[in-house]
Structures are given as structure tokens and as C-alpha cells.
Ligand SMILES: CC(=O)N[C@H]1[C@@H](OP(=O)(O)OP(=O)(O)OC[C@H]2O[C@@H](n3ccc(=O)[nH]c3=O)[C@H](O)[C@@H]2O)O[C@H](CO)[C@@H](O)[C@@H]1O[C@H](C)C(=O)N[C@@H](C)C(=O)N[C@H](CCC(=O)O)C(=O)O
């Protein structure tokens with residue numbers, strides 16, 4: 497437990513007003529009043545479902561010694577510090593309270609609609625190969641070395657984030673890689689993170705429920721590159737690793753004072769792939785890099801994964817890692833759980849579980865499977881509830897266009913009616929042929945029963961997830977396990 501006087505803690509905040517001057521010793525920072533213990537500074541967050549300002553007094557009654565708020569609160573027994581935005585102030589305080597842990601390590605932030613989890617895993621493997629002790633923060637988990645910590649968000653709120661970085665630093669982590677979601681950038685969850693390198697994968701439609709327009713969404717991702725600094729520092733150079741085939745990169749170049757490193761396939765770039773050969777065993781390409789060119793092999797399938805490999809290699813070289821070391825790590829890597837994950841069977845059916853939950857990723861995966869499949873491509877796909885409604889018809893359209901058989905089902909309906917989500921999907925494929933099976937398990941069983949040797953079954957949207965959220969219930973559900981059950985029941989029926 498770190499003790500700090502309130503007055504010292506407040507030195508990190510540029511603007512605030514204080515209700516009365518007392519200077520209690522602060523023993524912890526909390527934004528959930530249920531976690532408050534004696535000595536806490538309670539930070540009131542106005543969330544989407546709950547307003548922390550409403551429980552400020554309760555927090556004081558539980559032992560909070562000061563309150564940080566952005567709206568007037570009636571509190572007795574503790575000073576109230578007023579700021580314009582408590583989420584952003586919380587990030588600054590968290591960085592200060594935990595001793596600016598990211599300044600002592602290499603930190604890479606990866607943003608973009610798709611490919612963040614994949615690229616962050618590739619880069620982490622490279623850092624390991626180069627002998628670094630690594631940290632990883634992203635959609636699937638947080639990792640300190642090999643220790644796995646569960647997480648709810650792709651990019652956690654700042655208290656969790658900085659506390660985790662401090663743990664990393666205490667455990668000797670020298671290089672950390674994290675996914676930086678657009679939500680986290682808008683909310684300032686990553687303020688205080690001292691990035692050395694920021695990577696951009698791509699920008700296609702998702703999360704318009706939150707960002708409203710593609711322009712706003714593009715701007716949100718750009719905040720990562722702006723955060724690298726708007727003045728150049730020779731002592732601590734920063735690098736923006738940008739995808740030269742993406743339009744938004746031109747804008748991000750203008751918004752950062754960092755050095756620019758580019759990668760790409762279609763346009764000339766500092767790290768460029770040509771002569772790409774896609775096979776069912778993986779991918780091969782010729783890598784052109786600033787000093788020459790050489791062949792690279794990866795077990796990861798699809799052109800989209802060539803971008804992820806290029807992004808990881810470009811970031812690694814930018815970090816000063818030897819290219820041969822980086823390529824060795826890439827060539828060994830098997831892939832990331834739930835991303836183009838094959839469910840083994842002896843029926844001659846390629847069963848692929850993939851986390852494609854956007855129109856672009858679904859198109860990419862189906863386009864990758866199509867030429868590698870002798871027979872039909874069946875796809876089982878649904879769309880998440882309480883998320884961008886406008887991507888639903890587009891995902892349905894992608895399924896009908898690039899698969900021979902489209903089976904629409906439920907993803908995580910959350911608070912929405914599964915039938916209403918399916919109706920939104922169907923609006924995108926009027927006049928097309930498809931089947932609707934709302935129960936995901938039944939849909940997977942149906943696809944696998946229908947498939948014949950030489951066919952492929954793509955089960956999209958949930959990848960590594962081991963649950964399905966229906967209403968408020970979180971039920972056990974794993975596409976890979978259900979596919980295995982369906983494969984063995986098919987086998988029994990045949991015997
Ligand atoms: C829409 C959104 O971003 N919501 C995030 C937000 O939740 P919220 O605003 O609903 O929080 P809330 O429950 O209203 O609580 C507000 C405050 O009151 C406090 N509280 C709450 C209850 C109580 O009794 N007492 C109390 O003090 C809470 O601790 C909190 O500080 O703050 C929570 C804590 O940080 C997040 O976990 C939560 O993410 C939810 C789970 C979520 O689904 N977010 C998605 C949209 C998201 O952020 N996704 C991105 C990108 C995903 C990707 O594409 O990779 C991500 O980074 O995960």
C-alpha cells in the first residue's frame with residue numbers, strides 16, 4: 497500500500513478546485529465505491545449504467561478520505577476536488593500514484609479495427625525471442641510473463657491499467673505490448689501511458705453505436721498517434737508504425753511528431769510484402785525491408801495476416817530487434833486462439849473458428865477460405881447485441897456473397913431480442929438464400945451435419961470466447977467445443 501498526501505497527489509493535476517483545505521494521507525485510489533476501504537480517494541465516474549457521484553457520501557462513510565468529482569456532490573466529512581473530467585483526471589492520478597511505471601519499460605500500443613490481438617501476440621513472441629521479459633494487455637487477457645490475469649475490456653480503465661503496469665515493472669517486465677481500443681482513447685483510459693511505439697492496423701466499420709460516424713471513429717484512433725507527442729524529442733524518439741495501404745495513415749502522419757515507419761502490400765512501404773503465396777499450410781512472402789529483402793514463412797493464413805506479420809516485424813525492427821530474431825519468432829508461431837483456429841477431425845472438413853465480428857473481417861476470412869476449399873463453404877454467423885446495429889446487414893451480405901451456404905444465428909444477444917438482431921441481418925440480404933437458426937449450438941450442429949468431405953465450415957464471431965451472453969446470463973459456450981461435439985455426433989450417426 498502506497499501512502500501519499502492528498503496535496504502531493506494533486507500536484508500531478510494541472511487544474512482543480514478544492515472544497516476545503518485539509519491534507520489527508522491517501523492509501524488507495526478507487527472508482528468503485530464497493531471497493532472503498534479506509535484511506536481511499538474515491539473517484540466519481542459518470543458511467544453508462546451508474547453514476548459514481550450518487551454514492552460519494554457512502555464512499556466517505558466507508559472510509560474515503562477525499563472525493564474527486566466532475567459534478568457538484570453533497571458530501572460531509574471529506575474534501576471534494578472538482579475537475580472537468582474525472583476519467584481523464586483518474587488516468588493522470590493513476591500514472592502518478594503508481595510511479596509512472598511505463599516510463600521504465602518499452603511500451604507498444606496497437607490500435608485499429610482488426611488485427612490488434614493477433615499483432616500484439618506476434619510482437620510479444622518476438623520480444624520473448626529477443627530475450628525480453630514481456631507484458632501483454634488485450635482482449636483475451638493481461639499477461640505478466642506467463643502469468644495470466646483475467647480482464648473484462650480490451651483496454652482496461654486507467655486504475656487497473658497503471659496498477660498492472662506497476663506489477664509488470666516490479667516483476668521485471670522490460671517490454672509491454674497492449675491493444676488500445678478506440679473507446680479507451682476517447683475516454684482517456686490510456687492517458688499517462690508513455691508509448692515508445694504506436695502501431696496502426698486498419699480502419700473499417702465497427703462500433704458506430706459509440707462513435708456515430710466513421711470520421712469520429714477515425715479521429716478516436718488518431719488520438720494514439722497524437723499522444724506520441726506533438727514536439728519531437730531527440731532524447732526519447734517515438735515511432736508511429738503505419739499501414740501504408742490505409743487512407744487514414746496519411747492523416748495520422750500529419751497528427752504526430754513521431755518518426756514514421758511504414759508497412760504495406762499494395763503501396764510502396766519501408767516493410768513491404770510481395771510475391772505472397774497463400775496455402776492451407778500457411779503463407780509465404782518476400783519481405784522488402786530498408787536494407788534488403790528475404791523470404792518469410794508463417795503458419796498464419798490469409799492476406800490479412802500478412803499485414804499483421806508486417807506490422808509486428810516493422811515494430812520489432814523499430815524497437816531495435818534484429819530482423820532474423822524477429823522472423824524466427826514469427827515462423828515458429830502457431831497462431832492465436834480463436835483466430836482462424838482449425839478444429840481437427842478426420843471427416844475431411846475444414847472446421848474454422850474465427851473471431852470475425854465485423855463486415856471486413858468476415859469478408860477477409862471467407863475470401864481466404866474460398867480458394868483453399870474444393871467443395872462448399874458453409875458459414876455460421878451472428879451479430880452481437882448492444883453493439884453497432886449498422887454492421888448487421890453488412891455482415892449478412894458478406895456471408896451470402898462469400899460463402900456458399902450462410903447460416904444466421906445468435907452471437908452474444910446481450911439485452912437485445914435475438915430475433916430482432918436476426919431481422920437486422922436479414923435486411924441486408926433480401927432475395928438471397930440463407931438459413932436462420934437462432935440457437936447457436938443448433939446452427940453449428942446443422943452446418944457440420946450438412947458438410948461433406950472437401951467442404952469448409954467457418955464459425956464466425958466468437959473466436960476464443962468461452963461464454964454466451966443472453967440477457968443478463970453468462971452461459972458456458974465455446975464454439976470449438978460445440979464443433980467437436982457436432983463432429984463426434986456426426987461420426988456416431990454415420991456408424
Ligand atoms: C460502454 C463502456 O465502455 N462501458 C465501460 C464502462 O462501464 P459503465 O460506464 O457502464 O460503468 P458503470 O457500471 O456505469 O459505472 C460507472 C462508475 O460507477 C462505479 N460504480 C458502479 C456501481 C456501483 O455500485 N458503485 C460504483 O461506484 C463503477 O466502478 C464506475 O467507476 O466502464 C467499465 C469500467 O471501466 C467498463 O468495463 C465498461 O466496458 C463495458 C464492459 C464494455 O462492454 N465496453 C466496450 C464497449 C468497450 O469498451 N470496448 C472496448 C473495445 C473492444 C474492442 O473492439 O476491442 C474495450 O476496450 O473493451
Ligand SMILES: Nc1ncnc2c1ncn2[C@@H]1O[C@H](COP(=O)(O)OP(=O)(O)OP(=O)(O)O)[C@@H](O)[C@H]1O
Pocket residue numbers: 608609610611612613614615635650675697698800801803804834835836850851852853856857858860861959
Ligand atoms: N489485419 C487484419 N485485417 C483485417 N481483418 C483481420 C486482420 N487481422 C485479423 N483480422 C480478422 O479480424 C478478427 C479479429 O482479429 P483480432 O482479434 O486480431 O483483432 P482485434 O483488432 O484485436 O479485434 P477486437 O477489437 O475485437 O479485439 C480475426 O479473427 C480475423 O477474422
Ligand SMILES: N[C@H](CCC[C@H](N)C(=O)O)C(=O)O
Pocket residue numbers: 650853879880881883907908957958961
Ligand atoms: N470487442 C468487441 C468484441 C465483439 C465480439 C462479438 N462476439 C460480440 O459479442 O459482439 C465488442 O465488444 O464489440
Ligand SMILES: [Mg+2]
Pocket residue numbers: 612613634635636650675
Ligand atoms: Mg482484440
